Amino acid sequence: MALAYAPSLETTPVHIAPRYDHYIGGRWAPSSGGETFTTIDPASEAELAQVAVGTPEDVDRAVAAAREAYERIWKPMRPADRAKYVYRIARAITERSRELAVLESKDGGKPIKESRDFDVVQAAANFFYYAGWADKLRYAVAGSPDPAPLGVVGSIVPWNFPLLMAAWKIAPAIACGNTVVLKPAETTPLTALLLARICEEAELPPGVVNIVTGDGATGAALVAHAGVDKIAFTGSTEVGKVIGRTLAGSRKRLTLELGGKAANIVFADAPLDQAIEGVVNGIYFNQGHVCCAGSRLLVQESVHDEVVAKLKARIETLRVGDPLDKNTDIGAINSAAQHAKIAELVASGVAEGAVLHQQSCALPERGFFFRASFFTGVSQSHRIAREEIFGPVLSVMTFRTADEAIEKANNTPYGLSAGVWTDKGAKSMYVAQRLQAGVVWCSTFNQFDPSSPFGGYRESGFGREGGLAGLRSYLSV
Amino acid sequence: MPLLSASRTVDAVMLESRAAGFAKRSIKNEAKLAAIDLAIRCIDLTTLEGRDSPGRVRSLCAKAAYPAPGAPQVAAVCVYPSLVAVAKDALRGTAVLVASVATAFPSGLSSLDVRLRDTEAALSAGADEIDMVIDRGAFLAGDEARVFAEIAAVKSLCGPIHLKAILETGELGSYDATRRASDLALEAGADVIKTSTGKIGTSATLATALVMAEAIRDFAQRTGERRGLKVAGGVRNTKAAIAYLVLLDETLGDPWLAPGLFRIGASALLDDLLLQREKLATGRYGSLDYIARD
Numbered sequence: 001m002a003l004a005y006a007p008s009l010e011t012t013p014v015h016i017a018p019r020y021d022h023y024i025g026g027r028w029a030p031s032s033g034g035e036t037f038t039t040i041d042p043a044s045e046a047e048l049a050q051v052a053v054g055t056p057e058d059v060d061r062a063v064a065a066a067r068e069a070y071e072r073i074w075k076p077m078r079p080a081d082r083a084k085y086v087y088r089i090a091r092a093i094t095e096r097s098r099e100l101a102v103l104e105s106k107d108g109g110k111p112i113k114e115s116r117d118f119d120v121v122q123a124a125a126n127f128f129y130y131a132g133w134a135d136k137l138r139y140a141v142a143g144s145p146d147p148a149p150l151g152v153v154g155s156i157v158p159w160n161f162p163l164l165m166a167a168w169k170i171a172p173a174i175a176c177g178n179t180v181v182l183k184p185a186e187t188t189p190l191t192a193l194l195l196a197r198i199c200e201e202a203e204l205p206p207g208v209v210n211i212v213t214g215d216g217a218t219g220a221a222l223v224a225h226a227g228v229d230k231i232a233f234t235g236s237t238e239v240g241k242v243i244g245r246t247l248a249g250s251r252k253r254l255t256l257e258l259g260g261k262a263a264n265i266v267f268a269d270a271p272l273d274q275a276i277e278g279v280v281n282g283i284y285f286n287q288g289h290v291c292c293a294g295s296r297l298l299v300q301e302s303v304h305d306e307v308v309a310k311l312k313a314r315i316e317t318l319r320v321g322d323p324l325d326k327n328t329d330i331g332a333i334n335s336a337a338q339h340a341k342i343a344e345l346v347a348s349g350v351a352e353g354a355v356l357h358q359q360s361c362a363l364p365e366r367g368f369f370f371r372a373s374f375f376t377g378v379s380q381s382h383r384i385a386r387e388e389i390f391g392p393v394l395s396v397m398t399f400r401t402a403d404e405a406i407e408k409a410n411n412t413p414y415g416l417s418a419g420v421w422t423d424k425g426a427k428s429m430y431v432a433q434r435l436q437a438g439v440v441w442c443s444t445f446n447q448f449d450p451s452s453p454f455g456g457y458r459e460s461g462f463g464r465e466g467g468l469a470g471l472r473s474y475l476s477v
Numbered sequence: 478m479p480l481l482s483a484s485r486t487v488d489a490v491m492l493e494s495r496a497a498g499f500a501k502r503s504i505k506n507e508a509k510l511a512a513i514d515l516a517i518r519c520i521d522l523t524t525l526e527g528r529d530s531p532g533r534v535r536s537l538c539a540k541a542a543y544p545a546p547g548a549p550q551v552a553a554v555c556v557y558p559s560l561v562a563v564a565k566d567a568l569r570g571t572a573v574l575v576a577s578v579a580t581a582f583p584s585g586l587s588s589l590d591v592r593l594r595d596t597e598a599a600l601s602a603g604a605d606e607i608d609m610v611i612d613r614g615a616f617l618a619g620d621e622a623r624v625f626a627e628i629a630a631v632k633s634l635c636g637p638i639h640l641k642a643i644l645e646t647g648e649l650g651s652y653d654a655t656r657r658a659s660d661l662a663l664e665a666g667a668d669v670i671k672t673s674t675g676k677i678g679t680s681a682t683l684a685t686a687l688v689m690a691e692a693i694r695d696f697a698q699r700t701g702e703r704r705g706l707k708v709a710g711g712v713r714n715t716k717a718a719i720a721y722l723v724l725l726d727e728t729l730g731d732p733w734l735a736p737g738l739f740r741i742g743a744s745a746l747l748d749d750l751l752l753q754r755e756k757l758a759t760g761r762y763g764s765l766d767y768i769a770r771d
Binding site for chain 2: 008271278443
């Protein structure tokens, strides 16, 4: 008999208002233009709420509120008192973790298993970690006994880890004494707005954290605003380049965390079943909407067939469907536009001659879903080997020697992450030292900790988030 | 021993992460009821104590055959060789099998001659299945040929009778060793590989069972033969039992979700399964006072 997995839905109730305003200077304010946009549940395509469109005036008011809070309250405050607020936010995230997880899965499509066990947990951990630094900043940067905050930080975050990316931006910024204007992604504004509510309930002084919702135009207004001292952006390389050009010649500081096309390198001597787990986690975690996804599998030629057979069997066990079902492994693609982009790149892979393998499961009738997929017979020149797909699609290529693997892995404009799978420690180190990537995972993948810095080489961006290195981006030393 | 190629190595981090994932599957309602009944059908209801007596064994057999109204029978009872005859007699006319530990259980540290005679005694008393222990001392000393030869010798004595080889993974020290011992036992002819004796602190874990299931899967892919898995010790409640069923489902597939290829060696587990079964039927948690204990 087959073991049936009946649907097991997460039932924690979450309140979604019909309409959301900006959070500026501790008050909820509608768009100055009165306009709203719709945010939907990508698993059902149903409308969740109307959200305020951020106009340049809204951005201006938010920056002014942040400036006032910075000068009058936050910068002069005793660091130990600032820490108390940051700790309070961390605790509130933990207390409301299930509510945040459900909202994240509804608005963004990611499986509840991940929002519950990864996103929300990591978001709280980031606030706890940086809260601890608030009154110890004199030890944060060697040779700089009295580092100062920068002022007003404009943060723009993507839709793949909406709450977590907001936490990555806000926690270090405010712990260092800066104030923040954050613009969440257009398709996933709701958890950032709940975080604003949490800040309000934590009695964070008005203006320390401001949320202005909107699309790319709102983000552009924030980037261009003269009152902003630093821009922290996570998103596409394309937009990152535009921001870089906009800020050139200005006094504003900038950190960018952009795209990736990471290589996961599997040697013949690797523990293959465990390597497969890392490969699966590397590309199918969060539907592949991960900037550090291991989207290129470089496998040693002698075990190519074995690895492909194992991978084929393994993806059959992945369950695609309702993000709120606790048994779902792959949820909904974040938006129709992203779904179309993935489909277009997959079609290009087929057209260029690679062989497509997909799991055989049925997909829900409504919503944006995509089967776990991988290509064999991929060569370095194929678009699917070069462009970031940002979906559950893996490109499998082969190599013969360690040096060839290193060369192929580095042959990309990106450099955010990489994985190495071998049973030999020395080989692992040899390869890791030569990979041009901000993080290299050996015999594991997608491991995160607030104390560990994260960031890219080349077109994957610059600056680091997390850990001590993450503090530097928010301090004048 | 025929030249046995090197075994695949195992990495603890991703192995344990995968294993933890099985326990996260949420099996509810009708699916849970079906899983509970399957788990009951896969139980080797076990008593292996120095104080086991004919009366105790007869009582256990009665429960094995009729656990509770409407509940399925367990797969087998598992006893010491000297009590096989009592169990056979008590289970006459039922479909419940009698398994016997043998080969100087639990340490296995007797001469091969004594271990084979122990097995013979269990077989001649009518045992339907033999649970042997491998010589962990020999394995850890690197004498794989001896381990292999002993399993092969016991299997040849058993003939068509099912042989379960207990690896006692808690004594092997690493997942690599568990994988190696699994490969040796399967190659030597064991019909089932079994995690533990239940006599030491570390018994079955999901990660250990996953290593063994992967060995069974690879063996089946190489030879076309399906061999079984038995987890023993430490599986005390329904949630734990269901996690193992999920492990089998996602690692080996449908054919292994049956008592012919999967067993859980347990004693207290059955009570919890019956309690949960009752809860699903009535919507209320009953009291253990209403579950017959043996």
